[in-house]
Amino acid sequence: MSDGEAFDFQIDRIISIVKDTGAKAIGLQFPxxxxxxxxxxxxxxxxxxxxxxxxxxxxxxxxxxxDVALINDVDILFHFGHAHLDDxxxxxxxxxxxxxxxxxxxxxxxxxxxxxxGKRIGLITTVQHxxxxxxxxxxxxxxxxxxxxxxxxxxxxYPGQVxxxxxxxxxxxxxxxxxxIGSGQFHPLxxxxxxxxxxxxxxxxxxxxxxADSKKILKQRSVAIAKSLDAEVFGIVVSSKPGQERMQLAxxxxxxxKTHGKDAHILTMDLVTPDQLLQFKVDAFVNTACPRxxxxxxxxxxxxxxxxxxxxxxxxxxxxxxLHFDEITGE
Amino acid sequence: MSDGEAFDFQIDRIISIVKDTGAKAIGLQFPxxxxxxxxxxxxxxxxxxxxxxxxxxxxxxxxxxxDVALINDVDILFHFGHAHLDDxxxxxxxxxxxxxxxxxxxxxxxxxxxxxxGKRIGLITTVQHxxxxxxxxxxxxxxxxxxxxxxxxxxxxYPGQVxxxxxxxxxxxxxxxxxxIGSGQFHPLxxxxxxxxxxxxxxxxxxxxxxADSKKILKQRSVAIAKSLDAEVFGIVVSSKPGQERMQLAxxxxxxxKTHGKDAHILTMDLVTPDQLLQFKVDAFVNTACPRxxxxxxxxxxxxxxxxxxxxxxxxxxxxxxLHFDEITGE
Numbered sequence: 001m002s003d004g005e006a007f008d009f010q011i012d013r014i015i016s017i018v019k020d021t022g023a024k025a026i027g028l029q030f031p032x033x034x035x036x037x038x039x040x041x042x043x044x045x046x047x048x049x050x051x052x053x054x055x056x057x058x059x060x061x062x063x064x065x066x067d068v069a070l071i072n073d074v075d076i077l078f079h080f081g082h083a084h085l086d087d088x089x090x091x092x093x094x095x096x097x098x099x100x101x102x103x104x105x106x107x108x109x110x111x112x113x114x115x116x117x118g119k120r121i122g123l124i125t126t127v128q129h130x131x132x133x134x135x136x137x138x139x140x141x142x143x144x145x146x147x148x149x150x151x152x153x154x155x156x157x158y159p160g161q162v163x164x165x166x167x168x169x170x171x172x173x174x175x176x177x178x179x180x181i182g183s184g185q186f187h188p189l190x191x192x193x194x195x196x197x198x199x200x201x202x203x204x205x206x207x208x209x210x211x212a213d214s215k216k217i218l219k220q221r222s223v224a225i226a227k228s229l230d231a232e233v234f235g236i237v238v239s240s241k242p243g244q245e246r247m248q249l250a251x252x253x254x255x256x257x258k259t260h261g262k263d264a265h266i267l268t269m270d271l272v273t274p275d276q277l278l279q280f281k282v283d284a285f286v287n288t289a290c291p292r293x294x295x296x297x298x299x300x301x302x303x304x305x306x307x308x309x310x311x312x313x314x315x316x317x318x319x320x321x322x323l324h325f326d327e328i329t330g331e
Numbered sequence: 332m333s334d335g336e337a338f339d340f341q342i343d344r345i346i347s348i349v350k351d352t353g354a355k356a357i358g359l360q361f362p363x364x365x366x367x368x369x370x371x372x373x374x375x376x377x378x379x380x381x382x383x384x385x386x387x388x389x390x391x392x393x394x395x396x397x398d399v400a401l402i403n404d405v406d407i408l409f410h411f412g413h414a415h416l417d418d419x420x421x422x423x424x425x426x427x428x429x430x431x432x433x434x435x436x437x438x439x440x441x442x443x444x445x446x447x448x449g450k451r452i453g454l455i456t457t458v459q460h461x462x463x464x465x466x467x468x469x470x471x472x473x474x475x476x477x478x479x480x481x482x483x484x485x486x487x488x489y490p491g492q493v494x495x496x497x498x499x500x501x502x503x504x505x506x507x508x509x510x511x512i513g514s515g516q517f518h519p520l521x522x523x524x525x526x527x528x529x530x531x532x533x534x535x536x537x538x539x540x541x542x543a544d545s546k547k548i549l550k551q552r553s554v555a556i557a558k559s560l561d562a563e564v565f566g567i568v569v570s571s572k573p574g575q576e577r578m579q580l581a582x583x584x585x586x587x588x589k590t591h592g593k594d595a596h597i598l599t600m601d602l603v604t605p606d607q608l609l610q611f612k613v614d615a616f617v618n619t620a621c622p623r624x625x626x627x628x629x630x631x632x633x634x635x636x637x638x639x640x641x642x643x644x645x646x647x648x649x650x651x652x653x654l655h656f657d658e659i660t661g662e
Contacts (some may be wrong), residue, residue: 027599035610039564039596051581057568069399069571070599073578095347233370237388240400247404251383265370268358268401269388270601276388279366311496 007099007128009037011044018049024074029056029067030080034099035311041314048073056157059271061290062163064243064328066090083127083157085243086330101128101204105181108202109139112209115200118176120146123160124169125181129204132266134146136181148173156331162187164292165328167194178210186292188212190325217295221283223295223302230250231283234264235303239289246288246328253286253308260315274300291326338430338459340368342375345409348426349380354406360387360398362412365430390602392621393494394531395574395659397421414458414488416574417661432459432535432653436512439533440470443540446531451477454491455500455522456512460535461489467512477505485661493518496622496659498525511543518625519543521656552654555625555635559645562614565595566634568603570620577619577659584617584639591646605631617642622657 016027026045030038042053054074058066071077071093074127080097121140123133137147154171162169162180170178170191177198180188183206188199192212199212201279206228234257238250250266257264264286269276272289273298285305287294294305307326312318349357357376361369373384385405387398394416402408408425415427452471454464468478480491483500487493492500493511501509501522508529511519514537519530524542530543563587569581581597588595595617600607603620605628616636618625625636638657643649 032610036612039566039611039613043594052597054569054597054599055611057598057603057611059607067599069601073571073599234412235370238385240404263374264387265373266383267388268385268398268404270400272388276390279363280370280386280388281367282370 006102007034008102009034009041009080009099010097011041014045014095014097015048016263017076018045018051021076023051025052025054025074027054027056027067027070027074027077029058029060029070029077029079031060031062034080039069061292062165062243063096064165064290065241066094066243068242081128083130083161085157086155088242090242098127100131103120103129103204105129105132105135105202105204106139108137108181108204108207108209109179110143111207111233112179112200112202113140113143113145115209116140116145116177116179118198120148120175122148122150122170122173122175122178122197123181124162124173124178124187124189125160126163126184127158127161128175129181130161132181132204133160136179140179155328156330162191164190165326166330167191167325167327168329170195185210185212186296189214189217190327193217193324194327218323220295220298221310222320223314224298224306225310225320227304228284228306228310231304231314232262233282234262234284234286234311235267235277235282236264236286237273237277237289237305238266238268240270241289244289249308250286250288253288256312256315256317262315273297274302278302284311284314287326291328294326304320337433338365339427339433340365340372340411340430342372343377345426345428346379348407348505349376349382352407354382354403356383356385356406357406358385358387358398358401360389360391360401360408360410362391362393365411367578386452392623393496393574394427395496395621396572397425397574399573412459413494414461416488417486419573421573429458431462434460434535436460436463436533436535437470439535439538439540440467440510440511441474442538443510443531443533444471444474444476444538447471447476447510449529452507452508453479453481453501453504453509453528454512455493455504455509455518456491457494457515457518458489458492460512461492461533463512464491467510471510479506484659486659487661493522495521496657497661497662498522498656498658499528511542514542515629516541518546520545521658524548524655525658549654550640551626551629553651555629555637556641556651557651558635559615559637559641562635562645563593564613565593565615565617565642566598566608566611566613567595567609568620568636569597569599570603571599571601572620575620578640581617581619584619584642587643587646587648593646604628605633609633615642615645618657622659625628625657 063082084096150173192199192214201210256263394413411428481504523530523545532541585595
């Protein structure tokens with residue numbers, strides 16, 4: 001995450017909401033990169049409204065990761081850095097403050113033009129830059145390129161937006177290749193694996209281009225699968241986070257294991273970390289929580305960590321060629 | 332924690348409860364030291380009853396630390412290693428499996444006799460050994476010593492039992508000194524600080540005696556207080572764990588800070604760790620969660636971590652001589 005100064009925390013809007021609703025107690029929840037800004041933001045809101053503010057100290061990695069305990073203790077939770085995910089009972093008390101980035105994207109797009117070989121370019125990004133996709137499209141148009149910005153499924157708030165666990169806005173785009181605006185590697189890699197098309201990364205913070213190269217990850221995934229082929233005991237990991245809980249999928253995986261004569265146990269927890277799984281002596285884990293875990297933390301667990309799709313490959317229920325990123329999709 | 336083999340997991344009783352209640356889904360929750368036994372216990376219960384078992388992978392440090400999300404997903408939660416804490420809505424779905432230790436205590440008590448100078452000895456221990464306190468008393472009686480085993484407040488399930496955050500069973504005992512049965516250091520140190528009396532530790536696992544020496548901890552606490560005397564910005568930490576949540580105390584501390592012209596912010600979270608507080612740039616923290624945190628993790632936070640009592644000393648509202656361990660007391 002780059003410097004918080006470049007992002008819009010919408011403090012005046014928050015103050016208005018607090019005053020208009022007459023809220024007595026509010027919560028503030030930030031992803032790691034913004035937490036250091038939290039005390040100053042809390043002070044300003046308290047000083048101007050007199051509301052009682054609590055700040056969430058729990059780790060936060062997405063809109064899937066609402067602080068349930070804090071929501072129950074306050075009138076309103078302001079959740080920063082992520083877009084609205086989907087309508088559930090919890091999110092009715094939540095305002096999503098998307099902390100859009102003010103960084104200009106035109107320069108890096110100009111840099112990208114000569115590298116784009118296709119005619120129709122699918123534009124994708126995270127919520128911090130979705131309001132800039134029209135700028136991207138206009139630069140491309142000036143250079144004779146056609147842009148496609150597609151809506152995703154019900155989990156996706158904005159056209160062209162991708163999540164680390166949902167690439168539907170990319171998949172829906174009828175295009176020759178993709179241009180991703182942002183600084184991370186994970187989202188464009190997911191798009192590359194989900195679509196099998198070329199993805200060019202344009203990083204507006206450092207004005208640099210990179211290729212989304214999925215070869216290394218595919219190799220790591222093959223190793224995890226190969227190491228699990230003889231596994232007899234599986235730990236099926238379920239997160240209780242509201243947007244990550246896939247207990248039904250876990251139950252299906254457990255039943256599938258049993259039909260193959262394998263032993264499987266359901267392990268539930270909030271945050272999933274290598275430390276917390278250390279005491280569970282299994283031959284392999286199957287992760288139904290945040291799909292990024294198996295990828296980002298590869299090699300850090302005490303047994304191979306498979307996605308549900310990879311588990312199906314291990315059991316011979318799916319072809320190796322049919323391997324892509326795990327996603328948590330909507331309707 | 333010593334070898335799990337020496338502890339009674341009451342699996343036959345659990346199987347009976349599952350059959351008698353007709354439970355369809357159950358949860359198992361273990362403290363860290365017992366987690367490696369969880370898969371075997373789950374398999375035996377599933378095989379004999381057909382019930383669907385989920386195992387909690389969250390860290391667990393006490394009966395204060397019930398897995399709220401798992402409770403909501405199952406018919407019964409079996410919580411291992413801790414005694415019933417107090418009656419709340421949650422604990423009605425919970426069976427506490429106390430995992431009593433079978434280890435003999437008589438030999439180490441015989442070893443302790445010559446070291447006990449007083450006439451009336453207060454007997455204290457954790458739940459793993461409470462059923463052995465009568466054995467301790469009879470050995471002492473044979474050697475001409477009188478024993479006192481007292482009930483604690485409403486948080487304490489058994490006479491003579493102490494928690495890391497509640498020494499009421501010790502404080503209630505009219506005695507000259509204490510004999511603590513167990514392997515840990517923290518509980519007897521708390522008793523020493525709470526009562527200002529001599530505490531002898533008799534460890535039945537290794538048959539060794541130790542003294543509870545509170546000097547080092549008192550020195551550490553003095554350093555934390557001294558470092559906080561000039562602090563202007565405080566982070567007041569609140570845990571959402573059912574048995575650790577002291578929001579009202581936190582609000583009082585925040586109000587107290589304001590009357591002294593200090594800035595204070597309430598930080599809420601589930602598990603409190605040095606990593607999670609790293610991003611909050613305060614001059615000192617005040618911990619209203621598990622009282623052990625400030626002691627066990629001393630020096631690992633990015634600012635001094637005070638107990639509420641120590642915070643009062645910093646603000647000049649309490650005398651240094653009036654320093655003891657923070658406790659979460661009952662009625």
